[in-house]
Amino acid sequence: xxxxxxxxxxxxxxxxxxxxxxxxxxxxxxxxxxxxxxxxxxxxxxxxxxxxxxxxxxxxxxxxxxxxxxxxxxxxxxxxxxxxxxxxxxxxxxxxxxxxxxxxxxxxxxxxxxxxxxxxxxxxxxxxxxxxxxxxxxxxxxxxxxxxxxxxxxxxxxxxxxxxxxxxxxxxxxxxxxxxxxxxxxxxxxxxxxxxxxxxxxxxxxxxxxxxxxxxxxxxxxxxxxxxxxxxxxxxxxxxxxxxxxxxxxxxxxxxxxxxxxxxxxxxxxxxxxxxxxxxxxxxxxxxxxxxxxxxxxxxxxxxxxxxxxxxxxxxxxxxxxxxxxxxxxxxxxxxxxxxxxxxxxxxxxxxxxxxxxxxxxxxxxxxxxxxxxxxxxxxxxxxxxxxxxxxxxxxxxx
Amino acid sequence: xxxxxxxxxxxxxxxxxxxxxxxxxxxxxxxxxxxxxxxxxxxxxxxxxxxxxxxxxxxxxxxxxxxxxxxxxxxxxxxxxxxxxxxxxxxxxxxxxxxxxxxxxxxxxxxxxxxxxxxxxxxxxxxxxxxxxxxxxxxxxxxxxxxxxxxxxxxxxxxxxxxxxxxxxxxxxxxxxxxxxxxxxxxxxxxxxxxxxxxxxxxxxxxxxxxxxxxxxxxxxxxxxxxxxxxxxxxxxxxxxxxxxxxxxxxxxxxxxxxxxxxxxxxxxxxxxxxxxxxxxxxxxxxxxxxxxxxxxxxxxxxxxxxxxxxxxxxxxxxxxx
Numbered sequence: 202x203x204x205x206x207x208x209x210x211x212x213x214x215x216x217x218x219x220x221x222x223x224x225x226x227x228x229x230x231x232x233x234x235x236x237x238x239x240x241x242x243x244x245x246x247x248x249x250x251x252x253x254x255x256x257x258x259x260x261x262x263x264x265x266x267x268x269x270x271x272x273x274x275x276x277x278x279x280x281x282x283x284x285x286x287x288x289x290x291x292x293x294x295x296x297x298x299x300x301x302x303x304x305x306x307x308x309x310x311x312x313x314x315x316x317x318x319x320x321x322x323x324x325x326x327x328x329x330x331x332x333x334x335x336x337x338x339x340x341x342x343x344x345x346x347x348x349x350x351x352x353x354x355x356x357x358x359x360x361x362x363x364x365x366x367x368x369x370x371x372x373x374x375x376x377x378x379x380x381x382x383x384x385x386x387x388x389x390x391x392x393x394x395x396x397x398x399x400x401x402x403x404x405x406x407x408x409x410x411x412x413x414x415x416x417x418x419x420x421x422x423x424x425x426x427x428x429x430x431x432x433x434x435x436x437x438x439x440x441x442x443x444x445x446x447x448x449x450x451x452x453x454x455x456x457x458x459x460x461x462x463x464x465x466x467x468x469x470x471x472x473x474x475x476x477x478x479x480x481x482x483x484x485x486x487x488x489x490x491x492x493x494x495x496x497x498x499x500x501x502x503x504x505x506x507x508x509x510x511x512x513x514x515x516x517x518x519x520x521x522x523x524x525x526x527x528x529x530x531x532x533x534x535x536x537x538x539x540x541x542x543x544x545x546x547x548x549x550x551x552x553x554x555x556x557x558x559x560x561x562x563x564x565x566x567x568x569x570x571x572x573x574x575x576x577x578x579x580x581x582x583x584x585x586x587x588x589x590x591x592x593x594x595x596x597x598x599x600x
Numbered sequence: 601x602x603x604x605x606x607x608x609x610x611x612x613x614x615x616x617x618x619x620x621x622x623x624x625x626x627x628x629x630x631x632x633x634x635x636x637x638x639x640x641x642x643x644x645x646x647x648x649x650x651x652x653x654x655x656x657x658x659x660x661x662x663x664x665x666x667x668x669x670x671x672x673x674x675x676x677x678x679x680x681x682x683x684x685x686x687x688x689x690x691x692x693x694x695x696x697x698x699x700x701x702x703x704x705x706x707x708x709x710x711x712x713x714x715x716x717x718x719x720x721x722x723x724x725x726x727x728x729x730x731x732x733x734x735x736x737x738x739x740x741x742x743x744x745x746x747x748x749x750x751x752x753x754x755x756x757x758x759x760x761x762x763x764x765x766x767x768x769x770x771x772x773x774x775x776x777x778x779x780x781x782x783x784x785x786x787x788x789x790x791x792x793x794x795x796x797x798x799x800x801x802x803x804x805x806x807x808x809x810x811x812x813x814x815x816x817x818x819x820x821x822x823x824x825x826x827x828x829x830x831x832x833x834x835x836x837x838x839x840x841x842x843x844x845x846x847x848x849x850x851x852x853x854x855x856x857x858x859x860x861x862x863x864x865x866x867x868x869x870x871x872x873x874x875x876x877x878x879x880x881x882x883x884x885x886x887x888x889x890x891x892x893x894x895x896x897x898x899x900x901x902x903x904x905x906x907x908x909x910x911x912x913x914x915x916x917x918x919x920x921x922x
Contacts, residue, residue: 238831240726244735272765315741427617430610430904432855434862435877435896442881442889443624523748530750531863535878550752554867557756558771560764567760574753581748589744 213250217242255280274564290318316590322583326385333386339376341383341544369569372552377569380544381576387543388533389580391460392526398464399525400518403471408502408510410472411479422476425469433466434528440466441537455540459532467525474517478510512595519588523581530577549573607905614897615667619660622890667894694891698873702895704775705865705872708788709857712795717850720800724807724846729834731812743801755794755867762790769793773870791868795861799853806849810842817841844911851907855900 221242224234255276262277264270294317297309309317329336339345368377410418428436444458482488483506491505532538533547541548553570560567727736746754763771769789779787811834814820823833862874869875873892880888912918 238829240831241730244730248734275760275765427610427613430614430901431617431893431897432900435893438862438877438881439618439621439889439893442884442886443621446884447624527748527750531752534750534752534863535866535881537881547750550756554756557760558764560760567764571753571756571760574750574756578745578749578753581750582745585744585748589740 213246214243217246220246271561271564275560275567278568286318287314290314290321293317293321311594313590315586319583319586319590322579323587326389326580326583329382329385330389331386333382337376337379337382339379341380341387342375342542343379344374345370345376368572369566371549371569377549377572380549381546381572383544384546384549384573384576387539388526388529388546388577391456391539392522392529395460395464395467395525395529396518396522398460399467399521400471400514402464403468404475404514406468407472407475408479408506410476411483412498412502412506418476421472425472428466428469429473434531436466437462437528437532438535438537441532445537456543459529459538463525463528467521467528471517471521475510475514478513479506482506482509512591516588516591516595519584519591523584523588526577526581546573546577550577603905603908607901611898611901614901615664615894616660618890618893618897619663622886623656663890667891694887697876697888698891698895700777701871701873701876704870705861705874707784708791708795708861708865708870708872709854711785711788711792712799712857713854715792716796716800716803716853719796720803721807721846723800724804725811725834725839727804727808728811728815728838729830731808736808739804743805746797747801747805751794751798751863752867754797755791755864758790758794758797759867762793771868773868775871788870791861791864791870794864794867795857799857803846803849803853807842807846810845810849811838814838814841843914847910847914848907851903851910855903 217239221234221237221239224231224237228234258273258276259280261269262273264273291314294309294312294314297312297317297320298306300306301309312320366376366378368381371377371380406421410421440462441455441459444462445455447453448455448458488501488505491501496505529538530547533545534551536548536551538547539545550570550573553573556566556569557571558567723739727739730736759771762768770787771790773787773791775784775787815838820833820837823837824830828836861870861872862878864870865872865874866878873895876888877892877896879885880892
């Protein structure tokens, strides 16, 4: 196995050398080939091989022999998905450049394809989350009478599917498509609320610490230091243990505790950022002027500091949202997050995960857990693409 | 020295936070062990046994004193089982439970680090060298994707491709004592690969950013103008100066490895400390939760401290303060 890999790597090196040499000979020592470092030539060969292998794998996935087709089924789906999403993002950007206000058209013109993809996915998720009740064919907790459990996704009766349930049913006969759609509402909604709360807490205290300074700043900063010394997922799990005992006694749903716990843990990171940003702004002349005018602290924080801190805070909001979203998904996956019967992607992955092992014989069955996990990944990837673009734009990092 | 003291102080305060948090539980441990059908006398007896009749501050210092000597107390779950069988000899201490699992987790983290650190630094240098090329963009998209995917998604994708469709590695990491090293490595390969994917992405992006930050400096311009090859410019001139941020991010990611293993260990049923932690959270085995939490926090603080010290050592200006 290792010998094989080494042989391929060395063979590619030889190919790269031949490629560069042939290029030099064929073009009469054109500068492009004459100055080409060996690494670049190697990169070209590697890229050609990878693309070639992907094309080969794609047609293997379409082969008529089911054993081979099953083996490459997921690669095929992945490649198709990638191409479809790329085209959709391109069309979306094209549409954005034509339709809308002057401001949004300008924004779309300067947008890289990845960011357009991100914006598109976020819009789709937002629509799904808001209109989940209208879009989902069944209820999230509804166990449909007369329908078998564990129907395979795909809707093909020959493979154990059912056209009425395009993504199949779960282990107790609930429609997976409906649960995925409601999951957008629950998981994304709860994560969004948590992030808002974290920003409210962290932002308020951060700006307070920056404007007042002195002992308040010291006390708050040291508290945050201690809280940040405990890894966040571990701390969240510890507090959730305690909350799970308190929740039934107080009659408050565990989810509320989860929102508060994660918001508090995450607000420490927001505090750090907003304090740093705030401190940079507080020393500006216009703040001095506002203070001399006799404005109150509320005015200075909301009218002077906040508008000037929006850009970094907005980017941070995206990153924090991803982080909170992943934490909630992880907690749910571990079984201490969002509680059933609420549909939630993390829980769905855990419940359906056993089906991955059937991939060789029934690839459709194995897609069920990956759909839920993929739904989480898709959103966080989308948000990260947008944030990456925003940071790139605001930092002016051009080199 | 000052930093060391600060680290110790932080650890001490963290232990207070953990202890206080755990003591916010309603009722007390004695009732938790015996359940609802407990008589007054037996509750009082257990309370005396575990020292729960003492005031909170005394208990905190007892606990801390034990922890320093490596004694984390008795696990409730095993105390519970022992009380059913009517003996007290079968009570497993928390330290006995944690010990071997801690070694397993360290093994997993070490395997991951050995793969991830060289890989990510090399890839980061390459991405900085060929910045804004197709390779850089592809690497950017790939790393962003793997940073932002949840660990369990990456884990199931790898299981799908490397265990189910192409049986190269086993999808369950049932590791036990006295296993041969090769087999152990083979069994922990998939979890290590998942962790590698997650941390490599982060480390690589930071390496790239740290190097690119330096490329605008005059001495890099000078090196370029005297005709040095781009690779040599980066390795000889940029890399030594970018070492501090790189070491920092490597240490941070190693800290992540020790703490972020929780989800990965659960997916692969890897008998590490993270899985023990999740199990005890579910059974509310408080002493174990407390101990695991403290160990994670200690590892985290220690690695952050190492990062600080290493970045001072790598920078001559900080090594010899004026």
